Amino acid sequence: MSFALQTISEDEFQAFQHLIYTETGIALNDSKRCLLSSRLGKRLRALQLNDYLEYYEYILRRDADGTEMQEMINCITTNKTDFLREPHHFEFLSTRLFPAIVRKAATGGPRKVRIWCAASSHGHEPYSLAMTVREFAPFEASWDVRILASDIDTNVLARAEEGVFDVEDLAPVGDLRMRRYFDRGTGAFAGKVRAKRRLRELLTFRQLNLIEDVWPIHAKFDAIFCRNVMIYFDLPTQRKVVEHLVRYLKPGGFLMLGHSESIQWTPSPVQPLGNTIFQLAE
Ligand SMILES: C[S@@+](CC[C@H](N)C(=O)[O-])C[C@H]1O[C@@H](n2cnc3c(N)ncnc32)[C@H](O)[C@@H]1O
Incomplete structure (x- = not known):
């Protein structure tokens, strides 16, 4: 019909x-x-x-x-995303956050890292986080590192969990990392790649609606990426979501927003560090 x-x-x-x-x-x-x-x-x-x-x-x-x-x-939902989008945020993890956590661990701090990617779309962003973790040499096997990836859209979440991408999407990743972290598909999967287990095992996927008053999460995070989703919200919703996210940061933890989300107010109690990075006081 x-x-x-x-x-x-x-x-x-x-x-x-x-x-x-x-x-x-x-x-x-x-x-x-x-x-x-x-x-x-x-x-x-x-x-x-x-x-x-x-x-x-x-x-x-x-x-x-x-x-x-x-x-x-x-x-x-609009799900546009990319690998290593706004690369300075990933560099910030490798050069600032991860070394600080390792320094604290040397004086008795936990060998544990928690990162939340709160609008993870098709998965390019959480897998970029997983690569960043794997490339930080001091996080060898005995470290407990987990990345939570969430989105409101169940279709993109299911695809992200499979970890299958078009080869062309890997352009920002480069050939070396592509070989290191992805397997090339053959037959029906020609033109596709799948993230290797060493990336997938770092990730947990869960549906989460950022505007809900209660989130089913009990952890606190060293870094929360919530990028390129605030642009779809009005100002009161942005405030509510950012203030809710901040409550899930560990002391000294970082909130990363998207570049187009240079919000007009400083969300208490975090301090802006520039480049849409905000830090909760230690
Ligand atoms: C443009 S994508 C951004 C993806 C990724 N963070 C990035 O920067 O590349 C926006 C994502 O936000 C998700 N989204 C929209 N409203 C949401 C909500 N209320 N709660 C959680 N996710 C939401 C959409 O499903 C979409 O996947």
């Missing part, structure tokens, strides 16, 4: 704008009307619904287990 999709009406757009904002924090302005209409159009076709109002009512009244709500969220 095929049918032409109606364009989304003003009322329908506003209903979804509000629903998406309350569920995800993503603030869609009016210029996103076409984008929303085309992304949700896929779900209307999959469910054989006639218009956006029917889809809205479907989510509200016929989606008891939340499956369709999650499908909708997966459709509307």
